[in-house]
Amino acid sequence: MNINLTLFGQMIAFAVFVAFCMKYVWPAITSIMEERADKIADGLDAADRAMRDLEIAQNKASDQLKEAKQEAAALLEQANKRANQIIEEAKDQARTEGDRLKQSAQAEIEQEVNRAREELRAKVATLALAGAEKILEASIDENANRELVDKLAAQL
Amino acid sequence: MAGGTQTTTDYIQHHLQNWVYGRHPDGTWGFAHSSQEAAEMGFWAIHVDSMAWSIGLGLVFCWLFRKAASKATAGVPGGFQNAIEYIVEFVGGTVKDSFHGHSKLVGPLALTVFVWVFLMNLMDLIPVDLIPYAAQKFGQYALGMDPHHVYFKIVPTTDVNIPAGMALGVFALMIFYGFKVKGPGYVKDFILHPFNHWAFIPVNLFMEVVGLLAKPFSLALRLFGNMFAGEMIFILIATMYSAGLILGIFGGFLQLGWAIFHILIITLQAFIFMVLTIVYLSMSHEDH
Numbered sequence: 001m002n003i004n005l006t007l008f009g010q011m012i013a014f015a016v017f018v019a020f021c022m023k024y025v026w027p028a029i030t031s032i033m034e035e036r037a038d039k040i041a042d043g044l045d046a047a048d049r050a051m052r053d054l055e056i057a058q059n060k061a062s063d064q065l066k067e068a069k070q071e072a073a074a075l076l077e078q079a080n081k082r083a084n085q086i087i088e089e090a091k092d093q094a095r096t097e098g099d100r101l102k103q104s105a106q107a108e109i110e111q112e113v114n115r116a117r118e119e120l121r122a123k124v125a126t127l128a129l130a131g132a133e134k135i136l137e138a139s140i141d142e143n144a145n146r147e148l149v150d151k152l153a154a155q156l
Numbered sequence: 157m158a159g160g161t162q163t164t165t166d167y168i169q170h171h172l173q174n175w176v177y178g179r180h181p182d183g184t185w186g187f188a189h190s191s192q193e194a195a196e197m198g199f200w201a202i203h204v205d206s207m208a209w210s211i212g213l214g215l216v217f218c219w220l221f222r223k224a225a226s227k228a229t230a231g232v233p234g235g236f237q238n239a240i241e242y243i244v245e246f247v248g249g250t251v252k253d254s255f256h257g258h259s260k261l262v263g264p265l266a267l268t269v270f271v272w273v274f275l276m277n278l279m280d281l282i283p284v285d286l287i288p289y290a291a292q293k294f295g296q297y298a299l300g301m302d303p304h305h306v307y308f309k310i311v312p313t314t315d316v317n318i319p320a321g322m323a324l325g326v327f328a329l330m331i332f333y334g335f336k337v338k339g340p341g342y343v344k345d346f347i348l349h350p351f352n353h354w355a356f357i358p359v360n361l362f363m364e365v366v367g368l369l370a371k372p373f374s375l376a377l378r379l380f381g382n383m384f385a386g387e388m389i390f391i392l393i394a395t396m397y398s399a400g401l402i403l404g405i406f407g408g409f410l411q412l413g414w415a416i417f418h419i420l421i422i423t424l425q426a427f428i429f430m431v432l433t434i435v436y437l438s439m440s441h442e443d444h
Contacts, residue, residue, distance in 0.1 A: 004201045
């Protein structure tokens with residue numbers, strides 16, 4: 001081992017290479033690595049955020065679904081109730097209408113009967129008079145027998 | 157292998173000799189043709205192979221990482237970018253763990269140290285004779301040199317100058333940041349520490365200076381020692397190839413096993429060099 005000028009040659013070469021590395025290699029590579037690290041961190045953050053957003057959206061959607069179901073159930077119930085009510089109302093109406101019709105029909109019938117009876121009564125009186133006229137063939141005093149005939153007609 | 161006329165000692169010595177360019181004792185400059193000539197050059201010489209591999213691998217590092225940096229996107233990274241970013245992140249994490257302070261230098265410094273030292277250590281895994289042998293043939297036939305005068309070591313970190321050069325660079329940064337962060341108070345670390353009394357100033361100075369100098373020495377010698385020892389074992393195993401068929405095959409398996417184990421060592425040594433660099437710089441950033 002003999003020390004000679006090579007020592008200084010190596011020192012100079014060392015200094016040159018370190019300077020080169022310091023100027024052209026190290027800053028470029030480390031800055032790019034830092035940039036990439038930042039990028040990856042941002043990406044991970046974004047992914048986390050997206051996951052959180054997704055969770056929130058899913059919760060929201062399921063909440064809305066639940067709400068909508070409840071609303072639908074409420075509406076259905078209400079509709080059923082309303083339908084029953086309508087049916088009941090219709091039934092009531094039909095019943096009252098029927099009753100009314102029956103009553104008016106009965107009243108009409110009664111009226112008809114009364115009228116028929118009156119007519120019959122009037123006709124019987126006339127017929128009885130005519131019959132009596134014919135039977136007697138004589139002109140009995142109409143006025144004298146009138147009372148008798150009316151009595152007879154009223155008995156019908 | 158190294159040829160039948162060589163003895164084992166010659167073979168090993170040949171492998172441990174760098175390719176040297178320097179000033180001959182007579183004042184002329186040129187390549188050393190033998191270990192002796194190289195030794196005579198003393199300080200005024202340069203290891204051409206170490207420098208070439210070290211700078212070449214440093215350029216490979218710069219090219220690879222610059223390519224990744226210029227093509228990098230913050231989007232989905234490709235395989236190559238991913239690999240580079242993995243290394244950068246690993247180094248960055250180690251810096252964050254060990255370095256308590258703010259510095260634009262320590263990160264790139266640690267990255268350069270780690271990757272560069274790793275690449276230089278990695279040369280140890282190339283079969284020990286392959287490139288020196290090729291260089292020998294190239295020198296012999298293309299350049300007309302004596303093949304025994306072609307020396308070519310391909311693992312720069314087994315040349316003590318290379319780890320020492322880097323350790324000295326780190327040492328200079330330690331002193332620089334010590335003064336930059338603590339100002340003149342940095343001197344107090346040496347004269348009033350660990351015994352805070354004026355009478356102990358010489359003792360303190362001695363202990364602290366030894367402690368300070370031990371840092372670059374341990375940094376350089378740990379890497380050099382490990383890599384040199386590993387290379388030495390590769391060379392020793394390689395000498396078995398000239399000792400017959402059975403020993404040769406056995407040596408082949410030894411070579412493989414040692415290489416697999418060495419994958420761990422080269423990575424670990426690069427990592428240790430990086431961590432110690434960070435820790436030493438962190439210490440000179442700390443205020444007591």
